[in-house]
Amino acid sequence: MAKVGIVMGSDSDMPVMAKAADILEQFGIDYEMTIISAHREPDIFFDWARAAESKGLKVIIAGAGKAAHLPGMCAAIFPLPVIGIPMKTSDLGGVDSLYSIVQMPSGIPVATVAINGGANAGILAAKILAASDDELLARLKKYSESLKSDVVKKAERLDELGFRKYLSQMR
Numbered sequence: 001m002a003k004v005g006i007v008m009g010s011d012s013d014m015p016v017m018a019k020a021a022d023i024l025e026q027f028g029i030d031y032e033m034t035i036i037s038a039h040r041e042p043d044i045f046f047d048w049a050r051a052a053e054s055k056g057l058k059v060i061i062a063g064a065g066k067a068a069h070l071p072g073m074c075a076a077i078f079p080l081p082v083i084g085i086p087m088k089t090s091d092l093g094g095v096d097s098l099y100s101i102v103q104m105p106s107g108i109p110v111a112t113v114a115i116n117g118g119a120n121a122g123i124l125a126a127k128i129l130a131a132s133d134d135e136l137l138a139r140l141k142k143y144s145e146s147l148k149s150d151v152v153k154k155a156e157r158l159d160e161l162g163f164r165k166y167l168s169q170m171r
Contacts, residue, residue, distance in 0.1 A: 002032040004125050005052050008063040009037050009070050013087055016118040017063050020085070023122025027139050029129060032057075038070045045070075049077040059125045062110075063118070065089045068100035071110045081128050083121045084110040 004024055008017045017033065024031045032055075038045045052060060052074075060078055062071035063085035071084030086097035094115035102112045113120040123140075130137040158166045 002030045002056060003058045003129060004029055004031040005055075005057040005060040006031055006033040006063075007048070007060065007070060007074065008033075008035055009039075009065070011035055013063045013065065013085075016085060016087060016116045017061070019118030020061050020063075020122035020125070023119050024125065027122075027126045027136060027143075029126060029136070036070075038064075038073050039067075045073065046077065049074055052078050053080065059083065059128050061085065061121045061125055063087055063121075064101070065094070065097045066091070066100075068097040071101050071112075072104050072108065075104065075108050075110045081125075082110050083124050084112045085117055085121050086112065086115045088116050 006017055006020055006024075008014065013035075021031060021033060034048065036045045036048055049060075057078075058080055060074045060080075060082045062074045062082060064070035065087030066089055068084070068086060071082055075082040084101035086094050086101050088094035089097060098112070098115055101110055104110050111124060113124065123143075126136060126140055130140050161169070
């Protein structure tokens with residue numbers, strides 16, 4: 001049974017939302033993914049959001065650009081955590097989306113990640129679920145250690161090669 005719902009307003013959001021799905025898969029978390037426009041298909045959206053809890057979803061990750069109503073509308077209907085991903089837009093670079101998602105009215109919170117922050121949305125969803133899943137928490141701790149190890153290895157490589165050689169290998 002899916003524990004995380006991933007919803008986006010357009011297939012153009014798929015590259016960013018796929019990063020959230022990739023993270024969830026990495027941690028062994030089931031999810032469902034769909035495309036629903038809150039503006040163009042309000043009836044379909046309301047049916048999906050109302051059914052999310054009964055389908056077993058524990059977190060929704062919603063990505064949206066421009067007016068970015070999808071995450072807020074999910075939070076208005078779904079009683080559990082919603083994570084909003086503001087999409088980078090051509091008009092304002094995603095700042096419009098970011099402001100739209102973070103400025104929710106009191107009582108309707110949406111946890112918000114960076115513009116195009118699909119991977120962090122997946123990690124945040126995993127952390128929310130890990131609050132009641134010790135095995136998932138252990139996998140998250142291992143993941144955090146691997147991030148730390150990667151940085152240590154890069155620092156050691158920089159010390160070994162020196163700045164110029166390290167930089168040339170990165171290019």
